Amino acid sequence: MPGPRRSPKPQERQRDPERTRQKILDAAAAEFAQHGYAGARIRAIAERAGVNQQLLSYYFDGKQGLFRAMTEQWGQRQAEISEPGTSLSEQLRRYTLENLNNPDGVRILAWSGLQYDGEDPGGEARTAMLARGVEQIAEQIGRDNPDIDPACLLIMLMAASMAPTTMPQVIAGLCRADPRDPEFVDHYAEQVALIARKLEE
Amino acid sequence: MPGPRRSPKPQERQRDPERTRQKILDAAAAEFAQHGYAGARIRAIAERAGVNQQLLSYYFDGKQGLFRAMTEQWGQRQAEISEPGTSLSEQLRRYTLENLNNPDGVRILAWSGLQYDGEDPGGEARTAMLARGVEQIAEQIGRDNPDIDPACLLIMLMAASMAPTTMPQVIAGLCRADPRDPEFVDHYAEQVALIARKLEE
DNA sequence: GAGTTTGTCAAGCGTTTGGTTGATTAGCTC
DNA sequence: GAGCTAATCAACCAAACGCTTGACAAACTC
Numbered sequence: 455m456p457g458p459r460r461s462p463k464p465q466e467r468q469r470d471p472e473r474t475r476q477k478i479l480d481a482a483a484a485e486f487a488q489h490g491y492a493g494a495r496i497r498a499i500a501e502r503a504g505v506n507q508q509l510l511s512y513y514f515d516g517k518q519g520l521f522r523a524m525t526e527q528w529g530q531r532q533a534e535i536s537e538p539g540t541s542l543s544e545q546l547r548r549y550t551l552e553n554l555n556n557p558d559g560v561r562i563l564a565w566s567g568l569q570y571d572g573e574d575p576g577g578e579a580r581t582a583m584l585a586r587g588v589e590q591i592a593e594q595i596g597r598d599n600p601d602i603d604p605a606c607l608l609i610m611l612m613a614a615s616m617a618p619t620t621m622p623q624v625i626a627g628l629c630r631a632d633p634r635d636p637e638f639v640d641h642y643a644e645q646v647a648l649i650a651r652k653l654e655e
Numbered sequence: 656m657p658g659p660r661r662s663p664k665p666q667e668r669q670r671d672p673e674r675t676r677q678k679i680l681d682a683a684a685a686e687f688a689q690h691g692y693a694g695a696r697i698r699a700i701a702e703r704a705g706v707n708q709q710l711l712s713y714y715f716d717g718k719q720g721l722f723r724a725m726t727e728q729w730g731q732r733q734a735e736i737s738e739p740g741t742s743l744s745e746q747l748r749r750y751t752l753e754n755l756n757n758p759d760g761v762r763i764l765a766w767s768g769l770q771y772d773g774e775d776p777g778g779e780a781r782t783a784m785l786a787r788g789v790e791q792i793a794e795q796i797g798r799d800n801p802d803i804d805p806a807c808l809l810i811m812l813m814a815a816s817m818a819p820t821t822m823p824q825v826i827a828g829l830c831r832a833d834p835r836d837p838e839f840v841d842h843y844a845e846q847v848a849l850i851a852r853k854l855e856e
Numbered sequence: 857g858a859g860t861t862t863g864t865c866a867a868g869c870g871t872t873t874g875g876t877t878g879a880t881t882a883g884c885t886c
Numbered sequence: 887g888a889g890c891t892a893a894t895c896a897a898c899c900a901a902a903c904g905c906t907t908g909a910c911a912a913a914c915t916c
Contacts, residue, residue: 469882469893490769493693496874506895511875564769567822568691568762574824581828588829599853605830606846612825613818614811620821621768621814623775627782628789629806645807652800653853670863670912697904707865712905714863 475513477503482524487558490565491521522575525566529576532559533583542594543654547647550615554639560619584608595653607653615646676714678704683711683725688759691766692722723776726767730777733760734784743795744855748848751816755840761820785809796854808854816847 481502485494496517500507514520535552537545553560566574591604618625618633625633632638682703686695697718701708715721736753738746754761767775792805819826819834826834833839 467883471893474893490691490693492691493770495872497872507874508876508896509894512893517874561769563825564765564821567824568765568769569694570824570827574828577824577828580825584825584829601849602853603842603846606843607850609818609822609825609829610811610815610847610850613814613822617810617814620765621810623768623771623778624764624781624785624810624813626771627775627778628785628810641804642807645804646811648802649808649811649854652803653850668913672863675863696902698902708904709866709906710864718904 471513474503474505474509478505478510478513478520479524479527482520483528483558483562486521486524486565487561491517491569494521496520525562526576528559528562530579533579541654542590543647543650545590546611546615546650547643550643550646551639553616554618554634554643557619557634560616564616564620584612599653602653611646611650614649618642672714675704675706675710679706679711679714679721680725680728683721684729684759684763687722687725687766688762692718692770695722726763727777729760729763731780734780742855743791744848744851746791747812747816747851748844751844751847752840754817755819755835755844758820758835761817765817765821785813800854803854812847812851815850819843 478499481499482494484502485499489495494517496510497507499520500510503509510516510520514523535549537548540548587608588604591607595607596602596604613620618639622633625631625638629638679700682700683695685703686700690696695718697711698708700721701711704710711718711721715724736750738749741749788809789805792808796808797803797805814821819840823834826832826839830839
């Protein structure tokens with residue numbers, strides 16, 4: 455006995471362009487993260503999103519345009535997960551945990567890097583976030599170690615932090631551990647933070 | 656006036672299976688390194704090798720088989736570039752230089768990692784090489800830092816060493832430098848070695 | 857030198873791919 | 887409620903893809 459709906463609730467709408475757009479972007483992120491640009495299939499993205507394939511062309515400019523839009527949104531989203539206030543090593547531990555528990559962002563960044571050809575959608579937002587990290591390193595480590603280039607160190611730590619996601623086969627071979635096992639993830643994050651702590655001294 | 660060739664020199668042979676096989680493997684390495692597995696084109700590999708496309712199926716088991724064979728050979732090849740005897744930091748500096756000046760191996764490893772699904776051709780050879788690095792870290796760093804996991808540290812340093820190749824867009828955005836510029840490469844390798852030296856103390 | 861094996865090639869086959877066309881209908885305006 | 891706009895769909899298309907077929911010629915065997 456459904457009562458008469460006076461004003462249709464927003465989520466009951468059958469057509470909602472903004473929601474559809476976002477569903478496509480989310481599905482694209484999942485598919486591209488899993489298979490990379492060349493390996494991703496737009497049919498699969500449409501299926502994941504639960505929409506007709508043509509909508510991908512309707513809202514975005516083909517596969518390339520969708521990849522760009524998705525990458526840009528992810529870049530801006532990731533730029534918000536900075537949590538200042540704590541020490542560098544603690545911040546790095548959380549950053550590593552976040553990365554390893556939500557590998558999609560790391561994988562999108564890694565795929566993008568391997569096919570980098572000069573343009574980097576969403577790069578400004580990410581660079582801005584990383585620039586804050588560089589400052590922090592310059593303050594907490596650079597003072598006593600003037601020979602260290604803070605930007606290089608940040609990149610090293612960043613790459614180190616993402617290693618279990620980007621090189622799982624190396625982890626599996628060398629550590630004989632599943633790179634996604636929560637126990638290993640905790641251990642690894644602790645180790646990354648430990649190295650930073652050694653450098654803080 | 657070409658003289659009569661009594662015994663045809665080996666390099667004059669029109670058909671040389673072993674050489675053809677290797678030409679295909681080299682071309683495959685270049686193509687896969689540049690575009691990844693899904694992005695690589697069989698026709699392009701055949702063109703690069705200067706042979707008919709069908710030979711790729713004749714010598715290897717399709718695209719997958721070729722990728723496996725190529726990856727395996729590269730793994731074994733890379734396992735030979737270890738140069739013991741020097742200090743860890745110096746060894747790391749050379750390893751970084753080698754990696755950044757010959758990005759193909761790094762890129763193949765990176766593509767492979769992102770599509771890792773449990774099997775890792777050529778992984779044993781690489782693991783064996785890395786295991787020696789772990790021992791070296793355990794000796795030179797682990798003595799005074801029992802809380803450091805040598806295997807994790809090696810993976811971090813390895814990932815850090817390859818970062819300019821795997822994440823060139825981040826370098827470009829943060830360092831405002833071309834990741835392949837020889838001057839930057841030298842600087843970065845020096846920085847990687849520097850971190851290792853700080854930990855050796 | 858005849859005969860067999862094997863390395864190489866040109867052409868094509870079936871499938872999948874990214875993209876498009878034209879129709880359909882929900883939701884808005886008045 | 888008529889009319890219009892914009893969101894959505896089913897079906898299709900040309901091109902590119904990985905792979906195979908069948909012919910043939912270099913190299914080996916005796």
